[in-house]
Amino acid sequence: MGGRANGRRAWWEDGMSEIVRVSDLTKAYQGGVTGALNGISLAIEAGEFTAIMGPSGSGKSTLLNLIAGLDRPTGGSVTVAGTDLGRLGESGLARFRRDHIGFVFQFFHLLPNLTALENVLIPAQLKSTTSAEAAGRKLLEQLGIKEMADRYPAKLSGGQQQRVAIARALINNPALLLADEPTGALDTASGEQVMSLLAELHRQGQTIVLVTHDAKLATRHAARVVSIVDGRVVDDARLETTERAAADVIRVRSEEMTR
Ligand SMILES: Nc1ncnc2c1ncn2[C@@H]1O[C@H](COP(=O)(O)OP(=O)(O)OP(=O)(O)O)[C@@H](O)[C@H]1O
Numbered sequence: 001m002g003g004r005a006n007g008r009r010a011w012w013e014d015g016m017s018e019i020v021r022v023s024d025l026t027k028a029y030q031g032g033v034t035g036a037l038n039g040i041s042l043a044i045e046a047g048e049f050t051a052i053m054g055p056s057g058s059g060k061s062t063l064l065n066l067i068a069g070l071d072r073p074t075g076g077s078v079t080v081a082g083t084d085l086g087r088l089g090e091s092g093l094a095r096f097r098r099d100h101i102g103f104v105f106q107f108f109h110l111l112p113n114l115t116a117l118e119n120v121l122i123p124a125q126l127k128s129t130t131s132a133e134a135a136g137r138k139l140l141e142q143l144g145i146k147e148m149a150d151r152y153p154a155k156l157s158g159g160q161q162q163r164v165a166i167a168r169a170l171i172n173n174p175a176l177l178l179a180d181e182p183t184g185a186l187d188t189a190s191g192e193q194v195m196s197l198l199a200e201l202h203r204q205g206q207t208i209v210l211v212t213h214d215a216k217l218a219t220r221h222a223a224r225v226v227s228i229v230d231g232r233v234v235d236d237a238r239l240e241t242t243e244r245a246a247a248d249v250i251r252v253r254s255e256e257m258t259r
């Protein structure tokens with residue numbers, strides 16, 4: 001990789017690499033009375049574990065979907081791993097998602113007619129990776145469900161299904177792991193387990209953006225909490241320790257809101 005003619009360095013050449021930049025992002029849905037996002041600007045460094053919090057309808061999923069390139073903004077821009085998503089056409093965007101983004105949903109979204117392993121391999125099979133199956137089994141092992149590889153989703157608990165979904169999100173080694181309420185459909189113990197797995201992935205260097213309602217989970221595991229209300233960022237707190245009490249962030253946020 002030689003020097004660049006314009007003297008600028010690509011994102012991966014920088015020591016402090018910025019993996020996401022969202023600039024003045026707006027989203028108005030058809031028929032929406034107010035905008036779902038009303039000018040959000042945010043930068044996320046590689047390796048950060050960021051939680052996005054806010055009340056129902058505040059725009060958290062909308063923001064995550066735009067960062068994932070699952071939807072298009074009304075205004076502003078999203079740059080992920082140095083690529084301005086607005087410059088990509090539909091097929092370019094699909095390829096970009098496959099290669100760089102892992103997405104975990106609240107309700108798992110596993111295909112019922114495929115086994116756990118086959119579900120994990122869905123994104124890999126779009127690429128011709130011969131060692132995909134071995135990689136898939138290894139991921140399931142790392143996530144503690146090796147012995148579930150050949151079971152169908154209906155025979156798995158919610159927590160196990162979510163771990164399969166996380167393995168599927170990770171199979172292509174994404175630069176960015178996005179999770180929208182990944183514990184929202186789980187009992188407390190399974191939710192804790194999934195959060196611990198995300199925290200472990202973060203310790204291994206994975207950049208994660210997590211949407212959650214749960215201040216306790218967010219503050220226990222994430223190092224940064226971005227709070228959104230009515231499609232605007234109202235607080236962006238880097239927590240000094242991940243052990244900081246949830247009450248602190250809630251207090252900061254309510255101070256912001258009553259200003
Ligand atoms: N596809 C859609 N069409 C029209 N309006 C939408 C659509 N998706 C979301 N909205 C609206 O946009 C706003 C933000 O929704 P969004 O789903 O991003 O909120 P959220 O913070 O994720 O909420 P929740 O915590 O309930 O998941 C809401 O007012 C919602 O009703």
Ligand SMILES: [Mg+2]
Binds near residue numbers: 060061062180
């Ligand atoms: Mg949502």
